[in-house]
Amino acid sequence: MSSIVLQQAINGIVVGSLYVLVALGLTLIYGVLVQINFAHADIVTLGAFAAYGVTHLLSGNYLAGIAAALGLGAALGWLINAGIFVPLRERGSELLPLIATIGVSIMLQNAMLALLGPIPYAFDTPYSNQVIRLGTLFLTVQNVLIILVSGVSIALLYGFMKFTFLGKALRAVSxxxxxxxLMGINPGHLIMLTFVIASALAGLSGAMLGPVLVLTPFAGTSVIVKAFAIVIIGGFGNVEGTILAGLLVGLIESYTTQFLDPGLIDIVVFALLLLTLAVRPTGLIAERREENV
Amino acid sequence: MTSLLQTQALELAYGQVPACRDISINVNDGEIVTLIGANGAGKTTILRAIAGALPPRSGTIRFAGKDITALPSHERTNLGIALVPEGRRVFPFLTVRENLELGGFKFRKEHARVRDRMQAMFGMFPRLRDRAAQNAGTLSGGEQQMLALARAMMSEPRLLCLDEPSLGLAPLVVRDIFQTITAINARGTAVLLVEQNARYALQVARRGYVLQTGSIATSGPCSELRSDLRVQEAYLGRGAASAGAAAP
Known part of the structure; x- marks a missing residue:
């Protein structure tokens, strides 16, 4: 019994850390711009396909695939900011970028559908079938890699935000x-940096998700809904809250699968979302907004 | 004395709503100049234009001999203009230390300089040293004002613009703040002070401009402004007595 609990905890952390990678990008962009990039999901999908393509092209070099997804994500982030958010911000509308990114998302999905077809791709990395046993527990090397890559990315992001001049400037802009x-910070540069980081994380998460999920042009979309729920549960724009909420949702999913029914996952997650909105509308870790006059 | 900041016939507006017209002010190197006027007279608007947060509709702004009218605010900071905005606007979820570091953002490649500068600020405001690791949002109003002032001074400005530094603070704290402003000026930084508390402002500054509904009503040395009847009536609260005495 306890080994099942432990095994599901590991599975939950694997899924949860993937959600965190996707959700962090959303929350970073929201934190800085108070805007949502609906094409975020498609950067995840494109990252997954980029990783798939490069891995196969280089006869099984998955790590090169991960790097390619990261790079593609960063480039797309730059492009979406420069092509959509910057020009539309100059027009001064809050709503336009949001709608434009929905358009980009639909366009990307259909382009991928036309190019790659609706049939799921089998993305097997050399690590998918290597299993590590720890007593009664077991996990694939792919899962270890997911936890490792997510953990390192989250730690790097955290360190960047906390300890570098640029990271502090980014928090100031948000x-x-x-x-x-007034501090001499060019907000435009930091918004661009935010998009690049957020989208690189999305591409990266695609590369990690691809082998675990069903890889179709809609792979990202299936994750993004959960990522939105996580962003809300964690408190919009709150990085720590997002990390916590992502892991929590991952754990809830794996325990629901084990002890209740896999079909109930969405119901349980969104019940948690509603509960959060009712009880703590500012998220799990509400930033204390003390006001002094 | 050479002119440090010069605005020429500035016309400012928020969208279609005109706010100020024909604003020509001058601040010389090393002096304290004050802008006084009632609520809504346009004082904050003028400071925002000088700091680059509000592009003027027409007119020019020159700083240290250079036309900066079209420069965005982050580049003005690099030239040596610092603004302590109204309501202090410290970054509430950054620590006191991080707020100060960002004040020195233009020296970010010179870590030693930022560190030294921060030590100097802690020397000037010992309270900030005690609270260095605390989030700025948890400070009292007076402490936040000190932080906003220290943060602005981190960039070693040639011109320090202050927007209502006394707003909402206890009288003792206000006295401290004004003493600090005088001390900062004594070390060579020119100060442009916007204040509702005209009594304090006219004591601290050398020259002043009086704003009325978006334009300059009168200007001159503060000693003259203090004895100006209109200024007294409107801003120094001696209105009733002098008006009574002047009535036939």
Missing amino acids: QDRETAG
């Missing part, structure tokens, strides 16, 4: 853009 400008 708290008060105009005042950040």
Whole structure:
């Protein structure tokens, strides 16, 4: 019994850390711009396909595939910001970028559908079938890699935000853009940096998800709904809350699968979302907004 | 004395709503100049234009002999203009230390300089040293004002613009803040002070401009402005007595 609990905890952390990678990008962009990039899901999908393509092209070099997905994500982030968010922001509308990214998302999905077809791809990495046994527990090397890559990315992001000048400037821009400008910070540069980081994470998560999930042009879309729920549960724009909520949702999913019914996963997750909205509308770790006059 | 900041016939507006017109002010190297006026007279608007947060509709702004009218605010900071905005606007979820570091953002490649500068600020405001690891949002109003002031001074500005530094603070704290402003100026930084508390402002500054509904009503040395009847009536609260005495 306890080994089942432990085994499912590992599975939950694997799924959860993937969700965290996807959700962090959403929350970073929201934190800085108070905007949502609906094409985020498709960067995940494109990352998965890029990793698939490069891995196969280089006869099984999955690590090169991961790097390619990361690079493609970063490039797409730059492109989406420069092509959509910057020009539409100059027009001064809040709603336009949101709608434009929905358009980009639909366009990308259909382009992938036309190019790659609706039949799921079997993305097997050299690590998918290597199993590590720890007593009664077992996990694939792919799962270890997922936890490792996610853990390292999250730690790097955290360190960047906490300890570097640029990371602190990024947090300043997200708290008060105009005042950040007064500090000599160019907010435009930091918004661009946010898009690049967020989308690189999305591409990366695609590379990690691809071998685990059903790889179709809609792979990202199936994850993004959960990622949105996680962003809300964690508190919009709150990095720590997003990490916690992502792992929590992963654990809930794996325990629901084990002890209840896999079909109930979405119901349980979204019940948690509703509960959060009712009880703690600002998210799990609400930032304390103390105001002094 | 050479002119450090010069605005010429500035016309400012928020969208279609005009806010200020024909604003020509001058701040010389090393002096304290004040802008006083009632609520809504346009004081904050002018400071925002000088800091680059609000592009003017027409007119020019020159700083240290250079036309900066079209420069975005982050580049003005690099030239030596610092603004302590109204309501202090510290970054509430960054620590006091991080707020100060960002004030020195333009020296980010010179770590030693930022560190030294921060030590100097801690020397000037010992309270901030005690609270260095605390989130700025948890500070009291007076402490936040000190932090906003120290943060602006981190960039070693040639011109320090202050927007209502006394707003909402206890009288003792206000006195401290004004003493600090005088001390900062004594070390060579020019100060442009926007204040509702005209009594303090006219004591601290050398020259002043009086704003009325978006344009400059009068200007001159503060000693003259203090004895100006209109200024007294409107801003120094001696209105009733002098108006009574002047009535036939």
